[in-house]
Amino acid sequence: MTEKDRLAVLIVDDDTVFHDRLRLAFEVRGWEAHVAASGKEALTRARDAGPDLAIVDLRLRGESGLDIVKNLRESDSTISIIVLTGYGSIATALEAVRRGADHYLSKPVDVDQILAAYKAVNSSQPSESAPPSTVPTLARVEWEHIQRILTDCGGNVSQAAKLLGLHRRSLQRKLLKFPPRT
DSSP states (O other): OOGGGSOEEEEEOSOHHHHHHHHHHHHHTTOEEEEESSHHHHHHHHHHHOOSEEEEESEETTEEHHHHHHHHHHHOTTOEEEEEESSOOHHHHHHHHHHTOSEEEESSOOHHHHHHHHHHHTSSSOOTTSOTTTSOOHHHHHHHHHHHHHHHTTTOHHHHHHHHTOOHHHHHHHHHSOOOOO
């Protein structure tokens, strides 16, 4: 495999120990790995390296990973983006998707879980190596959140849509779909 044929990953995290360990784990698996500790550095590295995958920590010193996700998505619509966080919530998962993330994983996470999520994002079927209880799809997380909000609103679609920041018809279309697979 030539240098051009290798997949590239950009790891955006301000925890040096974590991003170095993740970088090494990807390199051992044959990936070209780049690291960035800030949003500005991430955009520069993304432009230079053209990564296939970006792994973005939700909380960086003085920055939101959600802003970085949005900027990466705007600069390259083909990149797969996975958000990592130690402070997971459905609300932040939904916001990550709205800003352009393809997947959302809670820390602690290892490279195999990240690769399983990457494969799931880039295939029409869930990855066999990603047990549903470990890596739920963002569509599933969103669907569960919508159901909770709708239940809290006593089934009132208009009120739930307002709380979710969606148009009522958009929410109705989402409700007509079957629950996504985990």
